[in-house]
Amino acid sequence: MKVVLAGYNIDADIIEDLKKRAGWEPDNVTPETLSASYARISRDPSDIGEIRKAARVETEKARKSNETIIFGLGHASVAEHAVFNFDITGISRLAVEEIQKFRLASFTEKSQRYVKLDGDFITPSELDDGEYREMMQSLIGIQNETYFSLYETLSGHLFKKFPARITTKQGKTTVEGWAKEDARYVVSLATLTQFGMTVNARTLENMLRRFKASPLSEIRELGEYIYNTVHPLSPSIIKYTEPTSYDTGREQMIRETLSKYEKKLMSPEYDQIPVKLHSVTRDADTVLCAALIYNYSGSDYASSMESAQSLSTQQKKELIKASLCSRESYDKVERAFETVEFVFELIVSATNYAQLKRHRMSSQLVQDYDTALGYTIPPSIIETGQTTLFTEIMKRSEDFYYLVEKNYPSVKNYALTNAHRRRVLMKLNARELYHFISLRDDEHAQWDIRETAKEMKRLAEKEAPLTSMMLSGKSDFHECRKKVFEE
Ligand SMILES: Cc1cc2nc3c(=O)[nH]c(=O)nc-3n(C[C@H](O)[C@H](O)[C@H](O)COP(=O)(O)OP(=O)(O)OC[C@H]3O[C@@H](n4cnc5c(N)ncnc54)[C@H](O)[C@@H]3O)c2cc1C
Structure with missing residues (x-):
């Protein structure tokens, strides 16, 4: 046996520093050479180390080989051997929702639970009417002021409620985190965030095509930045980034077809049940x-x-x-x-969805935000008598949302808050359900998604009691095991 470490991703600044120090000229510092050499393994009997060496020496030839094998022969999985890391900053939470739909990428994002927000937000460039821009800035100004005032009230309330906790620095940070996680329900989806993303070239190309077809200029701009960074470095593996007519025309075709059907089909029902289990194997x-x-x-x-x-x-x-x-x-x-499957329909706040979408091993069909589904008010806001203030902000946000919807429908959701709701159809198998419940019905989980997870667990236990016998949050695991095995 021979095992060779053929590559690993390192910080781009280190790569530039090394190139500078070595006076490096050749154009072969690219992950393309790895893809190209692995692509040749299936047909070339040479030792793989030799194949890699040849790809490094003759990079242009390697690029041609990538083009032939990945795009000509359609052996697209070869592009998965090239991996990129991106720091993405100054992006709205609304845009992040689109980006993090890609299941075959890895993300780590600034948490609104752990980091106090500083009021930064985006005004979408689509809002070219100065009056609308001013209205949006004024609305978000008020939302942000309310965030800071709610944070002060909630942390004061929680400090009094949990005096023993705040005797240690760590305990105090935890309690402050609870105040942050509830105060943030009032802030807009235009709030800025930052995240790290690791993605292979195959998924990245798919992302770039989808970004180009996005109705949000923020996403299209992100796509351009990424393309301009990656294409010169790896032209042979990031190639087809133009949306096809399938990408751009499908939605309209489906909508037109649906509009011919009975009105009843298209009229939404609002029963407001937060978790339904629609089907089980x-x-x-x-x-x-x-x-x-x-x-x-x-x-x-x-x-x-x-x-x-x-x-x-x-x-x-x-x-x-x-x-x-x-x-x-x-x-x-x-x-x-994995042979047992569940289909749940959930009504979740934007905060809850921000966490739900990270579960990549599930299939999620996500509807647009719908103000008719209402909004989620954190219990601590009610406990501290802040409901009227909170409701007032929701009303102002919705008033602006309806105004934007008339003239700039594609950007209306920037006006909504972390409390606004949408429906999600979530299909997952029992193996992923165990993982989901373990993380999300746990004492460390945020209360909103924990409520969703608890109800999913209850419904799964009812329909598939033996399969679900050890569904539990990490924090309840030992108690659950005792119950199952000592009964
Ligand atoms: C208490 C808590 C706090 C959190 N805080 C933050 C935070 O501050 N910032 C943040 O960005 N996220 C945060 N998260 C989200 C977390 O990092 C995960 O993204 C999320 O919980 C989904 O979990 P997962 O990746 O294990 O599961 P899924 O995506 O559901 O995947 C299921 C399993 O499949 C496997 N898998 C899936 N994709 C891959 C892959 N690409 N490579 C290898 N294995 C894979 C893993 O075994 C994984 O456990 C938090 C989560 C919790 C529960």
């Missing part, structure tokens, strides 16, 4: 048992299913317990759990 517990039997017995799937169906409930329970018995809170449940 039929006979979920038996399906999981069949998957476990299949995995460990060597029987074909039809026979595994027959065996699972012949088990008593007690036997099924025993089998699933065997799979879970030595699990610790940090262990993933096994892949067989």
